[in-house]
Amino acid sequence: MVIGERKPFEEILKTLEGHKKILVLGCGGCVTVCLTGGDDAVRVLSSQLKMSRDKDGNPLEIIEKTVERQCDPEYVEEIHDIVPDVEAVLSLACGAGVQYVAERYAKTPAYPALDTTFVGGSVKEGYYVERCQTCGQCKLAYTGGICPIARCSKSLLNGPCGGSTGGKCEISPEVDCAWQLIIDRLRYLDQMDRYEELADIADWSKNRDGGPRKMIREDFQR
Amino acid sequence: MSGDVKTDSGLEKILRSGQFAVTGECGPPRGADPDVIREKCKLLKGKADAFNITDNQTSVVRMSSIASAVIMMQEGMEPVMQMVCRDRNRIAIQSDILGGAALGVKNMLCLSGDHQKFGDHPQAKNVFDLDSMQLIQTVRLMRDEGKFLSGEEIKKAPKLFVGAAENPFADPFEIRAPRLAKKVKAGAEFIQTQCIFNMKRFRQWMKDVVDRGLHEKVFILGGVTPFKSFGMARYMAKNVPGMDVPDELLARMKDTPKEKQAEEGIKIAVETIQELKEIKGIAGVHIMAIEWEEKVGEIAEKAGLLPRPSV
Structure with a gap:
């Protein structure tokens, strides 16, 4: 899933300066699962904003709503009747969701309440880790199912570098060395011979470097 | 490995002729003053066969390695231009390779x-x-096939003797010789190792390297760094990733009176070189006297490595 972390409260307050009435819009997708953008997060952020603005003698009126997914025009349509009544939308979706709202309602500013951080998964409730960088050229078949692009700090395809110590990355003792994990797993799978093969130079044109990407299912384009 | 010299590199000629090679290191300044390099060059000239010019080492901005290499050549010395992948994409890398070779x-x-x-x-x-x-x-x-990564032809191929680094002390230890094999397969012609303090572990690695016959495919120069003080030894042991400084060496530095620690550090470096000379598969040493360039000559002299052969 896409992980998003709430922006610092002061930064959110600053983007809302000058507005008197807004829609705080949650997203029922990934950010609900990672506890930062769903219904609960909408309620908490809204009351914090109201309290803070009340304290400053500059009250803020807030409409609260959460849609199924903000990255889908069908669901973004659900706020159609609310948008004319507000001056801005504060979206708790990932960067994709914020843009869907902005594109659909051209005359109403859409502000992000989250910093979209990474594609990953949960270790346990409230603890999420990065696993994928959406490079567009999955290499997991060659690396024991562990991604060197997302998990090696240098994205080395022929790692580890000389800084791997005791299973940890040179950047921090808190970070696992992805290549230690890869080698441990290759050994376990009896695929150590794969380590000695030189990895092909990556084609980053399939990554964001090639420009914005699309995925089209032709059989659905009628 | 001996015989066919592929470039005009003096370092390559020395290595291929079977002579024990010595390389040193020169860190560019954090400013635009070429005289800083010239001063270091005066200290280093004739003390080794070639000198690495570091490329923004430890990710701190410094004068570029290409520019510094040119200044070193003006002083009549042979540089080894370091290049890191951190700061350049393949377009800039190939461009800088052409530029360096042209200069x-x-x-x-x-x-x-x-x-x-x-x-x-x-x-x-x-x-x-x-x-x-x-x-x-x-x-x-680029050098051997005269081609860019795109497959397109290069008008005049850059003739560079190609080296790489290897850290025998990083983890996981079991892949350290296979990793060298990969670098050899990729085309490395000489290897400079990380600073060697843990001789026992280094010997184990060299045994694996020799068992695989890698010493016959690549010239291995053992890395040597003198401790200036016990403080530096402790810092390297605790704070530098991938550095392996055994406790007994730390104790030896600690037990030496402060005013004699620099001397002791040099003594350890000389002993290390003497041990390296006896290890099968070692083709030379790489002396990294970090911001202590004036001592390279003394170490090389005491280790019996001077004068350097002329090529």
Whole structure:
């Protein structure tokens, strides 16, 4: 899933300066699962904003709503009747969701309440880790199912570098060395011979470097 | 491995002639003053066969390795231009290889590069379009086949003697010899190792290297760094990733009176070189006297490595 972390409260307050009435819009997708953008997060952020603005003698009126997914025009349509009544939308979706709202309602500013951080998964409730960088050229078949692009700090395809110590990355003792994990797993799978093969130079044109990407299912384009 | 010299590199000639080679290191300044390099060159000249010019080492901005290499050549010395993958994509890498070769650089060392987190610009975007192995492949492709990575032809191929680094002390230890094999397969012609303090572990690695016959395919120069003080030894042991300083060596520095510690550090470096000379598969030494260039000559002299052969 896409992980998003709430922006610092002061930064959110600053983007809302000058507005008197807004829609705080949650997203029922990934950010609900990672506890930062769903219904609960909408309620908490809204009351914090109201309290803070009340304290400053500059009250803020807030409409609260959460849609199924903000990255889908069908669901973004659900706020159609609310948008004319507000001056801005504060979206708790990932960067994709914020843009869907902005594109659909051209005359109403859409502000992000989250910093979209990474594609990953949960270790346990409230603890999420990065696993994928959406490079567009999955290499997991060659690396024991562990991604060197997302998990090696240098994205080395022929790692580890000389800084791997005791299973940890040179950047921090808190970070696992992805290549230690890869080698441990290759050994376990009896695929150590794969380590000695030189990895092909990556084609980053399939990554964001090639420009914005699309995925089209032709059989659905009628 | 001996015989067919492929470039005009003096270092290559010495190694291929079977003579024990010595390389040193020169860190560029954090400013635009060429005289800093010239001063260091005066201290280093004649004390080794070639000298690495570091490329923004520890991710701290310094004068570029290409420019510094040119200044060194003006002083009549042979540089080894280091290049890291952290700061350049394949377009800039190939461009700088052509530029370096055009300016007369004959040796290049291919590195991944320290993570920018350690440097003075931790907010920087890193590149790592290629990794160090792929950088080796790139420069060999350019030199030997006269082609860019795109497959297009190069009008005049850059003739560089190609080296890489290897850290025998990093983890996981079991892949350290296989990793060298990969660098050799990628096209590395000489290897400079990380600073050797743990001789026992180094010997184990060299045994694995020799068992695989890698010493017959690549020239291995053992890395040697003198301790200036007990403080520096302790810092290297505790704070430098991938550095292996055994407790007994730390104790030896600690037990030496402060005013004699520098002398003791040099003594340890000389002993290390003497041990390295006896290890099968070692073709030379790489002396890294970090911001202590004036001692390279003394170490080389005491280790019986001077005068250097003329090529």
